[in-house]
Amino acid sequence: MSLLAEQVFQVTGSLGSIGYGLAAIGPGIGVGIIFGQGVQAIARQPEAYGVIRQNMILGFALTEALALIGFVAPFVFGK
Amino acid sequence: MSGSALLAADSSCHLNSGCGFPAPDATIFNYDAIWQFDIAGLTFHITKPMLMLWIAAAVVVVFFVLAFRKAVVVPRGIQNIGEYGYLFVRDGIARDTIGVKGDAFVPVLFSFFFFIWVLNFMSIVPFLQFPVTSRFAIPLAFAVLVYLLWVPLGVKRQGAGSFFKAMTMPPDVPKAMYVLLIPIEILSNFIVRPFTHSVRLFANMFAGHMLIVTFSVATWYLLSPSIIGVLGSAASFVVTVGLTAFEMLIQALQAYVFTLLAAVYINDAVNAH
Numbered sequence: 001m002s003l004l005a006e007q008v009f010q011v012t013g014s015l016g017s018i019g020y021g022l023a024a025i026g027p028g029i030g031v032g033i034i035f036g037q038g039v040q041a042i043a044r045q046p047e048a049y050g051v052i053r054q055n056m057i058l059g060f061a062l063t064e065a066l067a068l069i070g071f072v073a074p075f076v077f078g079k
Numbered sequence: 080m081s082g083s084a085l086l087a088a089d090s091s092c093h094l095n096s097g098c099g100f101p102a103p104d105a106t107i108f109n110y111d112a113i114w115q116f117d118i119a120g121l122t123f124h125i126t127k128p129m130l131m132l133w134i135a136a137a138v139v140v141v142f143f144v145l146a147f148r149k150a151v152v153v154p155r156g157i158q159n160i161g162e163y164g165y166l167f168v169r170d171g172i173a174r175d176t177i178g179v180k181g182d183a184f185v186p187v188l189f190s191f192f193f194f195i196w197v198l199n200f201m202s203i204v205p206f207l208q209f210p211v212t213s214r215f216a217i218p219l220a221f222a223v224l225v226y227l228l229w230v231p232l233g234v235k236r237q238g239a240g241s242f243f244k245a246m247t248m249p250p251d252v253p254k255a256m257y258v259l260l261i262p263i264e265i266l267s268n269f270i271v272r273p274f275t276h277s278v279r280l281f282a283n284m285f286a287g288h289m290l291i292v293t294f295s296v297a298t299w300y301l302l303s304p305s306i307i308g309v310l311g312s313a314a315s316f317v318v319t320v321g322l323t324a325f326e327m328l329i330q331a332l333q334a335y336v337f338t339l340l341a342a343v344y345i346n347d348a349v350n351a352h
Contacts, residue, residue, distance in 0.1 A: 054175055058343065061336040065275040068282035075105055 016074025023070025030063035094303040094311075101300065103292045108213060108285070128211045135197040135211065143193070168192050168338070176342040180349050184342070187228070191221065192338040195280065199330035202288055203323050210284040210330075215277070218337075222277035225341045230269075233348030245351060268347075276340055283333045287326045294319040 038056035042049055092098045112124035146161025154162050168189045173181035195212060202210035212218050233242040247264040248257060294315050301311040 050171070050175070054171070054339070057332070057336060058339060061279060061340065065279050068278055069275070071286055072278060072282050
């Protein structure tokens with residue numbers, strides 16, 4: 001049984017790239033929501049462009065941090 | 080082995096010539112010392128990124144000294160550009176984020192913004208072609224500077240008790256929740272904050288440089304006398320040019336984001352909330 005499990009669940013190759021793919025799902029959705037809502041807000045209130053853009057980029061930067069930590073992790077823990 | 084030596088060794092590799100794709104890895108960010116010397120038993124290595132750091136500092140200082148050396152009421156030429164940059168940082172970052180108290184912090188934010196932008200921009204300057212901020216020590220040093228600015232500043236302006244209370248105990252929360260919230264807030268505001276602040280800049284520049292190098296190597300590797308080789312090489316070249324344009328956007332954006340976050344942290348320190 002354990003031999004079977006070893007053979008079935010053995011993963012070879014670059015696990016880091018799979019990890020990054022998983023890490024990018026959440027931030028991908030988050031960044032999409034942020035820019036989508038940001039563009040909608042600008043379309044509704046073009047006069048508030050400056051404030052909306054600033055907060056949009058701030059939210060984007062905070063969300064993106066997760067993806068970037070995911071990107072760095074394989075390099076840090078890879079070897 | 081330094082990055083350029085690594086690429087040179089693989090430069091005879093082409094499609095169908097029997098060797099695999101020489102994918103660039105993290106070693107392309109390591110440079111051999113150009114010059115080294117010892118001071119008090121420590122060996123100092125002067126590398127290409129180190130030299131570029133000095134060049135960037137000189138570029139920023141010289142440019143703005145020239146711009147504001149003979150400042151006149153109606154600006155002409157280079158002073159226009161200098162004032163535009165200054166007003167962007169003052170109105171777009173300092174005043175929008177910190178308010179009227181922000182004017183005192185314009186010099187530090189201004190220095191961060193333009194220094195980081197020039198460091199990032201070196202990624203696409205011919206012959207330099209390396210983003211200095213993709214060496215982690217450099218953005219880390221910037222983030223530590225910002226950290227050492229806003230934490231003591233908050234203690235000084237608000238008093239240690241109310242500053243740490245404001246930073247760790249969000250208002251209007253049931254008392255029982257503080258058991259959970261205080262450790263999370265300490266972790267996110269005082270421990271992870273300088274880390275994400277620097278990693279954001281570092282990882283963006285690291286990833287951007289890696290992408291450009293990968294497609295540049297692909298352009299060269301795929302160049303071979305076959306239809307798929309020629310088409311693939313041309314496509315990689317177009318992607319390289321497109322990514323370079325995209326990187327220009329990212330470089331300015333990351334310099335802006337770093338400065339904006341520095342302003343947000345300073346705002347936490349100077350404006351009690």
